[in-house]
Amino acid sequence: MFKIPKLLVLAFSILFFSSSYSQDKTIDSLKIVLRNTKVHDTTKLQAISDVMDNYYSLDDKNYYYLNTILGNLALKNYKKGNTFKEQIIYAEWLAAHYSIVANRYSQKAMPEKALAYHDKAIAILRSIKSYDEMYVVSLNKAAFYAKMEKNKEAIPLIYAALKFYEKDPVKYAEQMSYALTMMANVYSSQNQYEKAISYDLKAIGYYDAFYAKNSITHTLYLKALCYGHIAFCYTRMKEYNQSIIYNSKALAITKKIGADSQTAQALARMGEAHTKLGHFEEAEKLYQEVLGMKSLTVENDNLSIAMSTLGLGLLNFEKGDLDKANLYSAKGFALSKETGNIALQKQGADLLYTINIKTKNFEKALEMYKYYEKIVDSTQILEAKGAFEKQQLQYDFEKKELNYKLVSQKKAAVKNNWLIALSGAILVLLLGVYFYYRNNKQKHAIAGLEKNQIKQKLLITQMNPHFIFNSIDNIQGLIHDKKDSDAVNYLSKFSKLTRQILENSNENYISLSEEVEMIENYLSIQQLLYSNKFDYKIEVEDAIDTEAILLPPMLTQPFIENAIKHGLGNKDKNGMIEIHFYLKESKLFFEVSDNGKGFDAEKKVTNHKSLAMTITKERLVNYTKNADFIVQADNIKDTDENIVGAKISFEIPYIYEN
Incomplete structure (x- = not known):
């Protein structure tokens, strides 16, 4: 399931919030679930995430309170010894927590800490190869850069995410919408507003497609941000009536989901549009509505308050009341610096510069001009x-x-x-x-190496179908013989072995421990097929580090298969297959022996025409670069020179990874 927190897509809409919180009935109900010791921690983490997504928006204090609980639970389990599957789950939840913490520091204008937590989340997800979620965190990081107007750093992150998600846009509908919204944000920062609007509209289409299948609050929240951004673009294009239309669409959503901060920002944008249209009374009413929202004061929402205060400054400037204009603009500008929002600071500095020029306060005007130039220069270094x-x-x-x-x-x-x-x-x-x-x-040299690797993979994929065909044929035989329980048991082990083969078929080398595990699975399957008429023993010399020794996969299986099918073909019981890995003069050798009929003089294994063995020998020749590579085949004899079995051995090329 998709765990990474929903993207804060618009740089000018990121909120500042306090760390205080209050409880509500939803959280109280959740705590009952969290205290239940019978509920697995992965289920608890999912429950916390579901409550965050479905009951709270990104401007709700309880959203971040729950994230703290989620992070503590994920970190506690991440540090424990878990199964590989569980470790991936806890890693993803921990990365989700870090991503939200990064956004929090971004909102609090603490860029160093924000980047550090973004990078921590990305590193965890890359380590477990969870790329779909890793690129969402990358988009969050891009949003942070966009807020700071560092578009040169943001754009590569956005394009990398788009490149990944465009492989399957239906599957990644929500993630595609994040990336498209980020593109819209970058275009608007470059004053290319028509392009920005086109990307926002594409993003809304993806949001609608995702919401049709997953009705969660965050999707509506982010769709409202898109509408708000479109309204912002129309204001900058001086198409104020269109701005009011799209702000109204944003308001309809934010009021429905109770996102007070986004409601306040939509009202502030609408007030600016009415100001530009000369509807001063309507504009002032909207600004005062924002400043009268008690929830904004409680949440210390400086962004919404700064937008409305600067709006009142602009309104009074348009009305010709320069004293009030200067008072509101100065207050709004001070608040804008607390938000860390570069675009809002530029707007405030520009407005104060214009007012002070009008009032002939040239010293203050020069101060604002220098501040504005400093911000612009910092974005163009x-x-x-x-x-x-x-x-x-x-x-x-x-x-x-x-x-x-x-x-x-x-x-x-x-x-x-x-x-x-x-x-x-x-x-x-x-x-x-x-x-x-x-x-x-x-x-x-590189071309030769790549050609050889491709050839090796082709050879191993040739062999795997041969083995799989034989196993399926064995399962069919059990079913026809009405040995249902044996067939089910066989199929279970076969599926595990098949998965191992498929996973290893793309690898040039695997560890000796993985090869031994495959051999054990293969032999247990064959025991079922042959009604347990033989036993087996696998021995690895003590001096061998099975994790550090890397060898080409599936080299041994054809020879073990030959020992079972041909070596024990005349035995009804008490068969024995012995497998031995040992080192000799720093070379790794494989040996398989049976207690069957042995080799006829004219049918040595080196002349056997088995497809799998032929391919395997060709692989060995390619790995060792020795066209005269020898597979040693010998009969085992007792003291009276009677044949009591057969033995095959050969050197295995390997890599020692220290």
């Missing part, structure tokens, strides 16, 4: 640096040209310069030839 470097390079080039002309006037210096230039050219040519040769050599 990289671009300015690039332009500076370009100018510096041009200057250096022109300076060298001038020096060359001066020196060239001296006859003796001209000779020296020609000699230096010729020597340099020869040196550059020689270096160029050398690096060209080395580069081509590396390319050929």
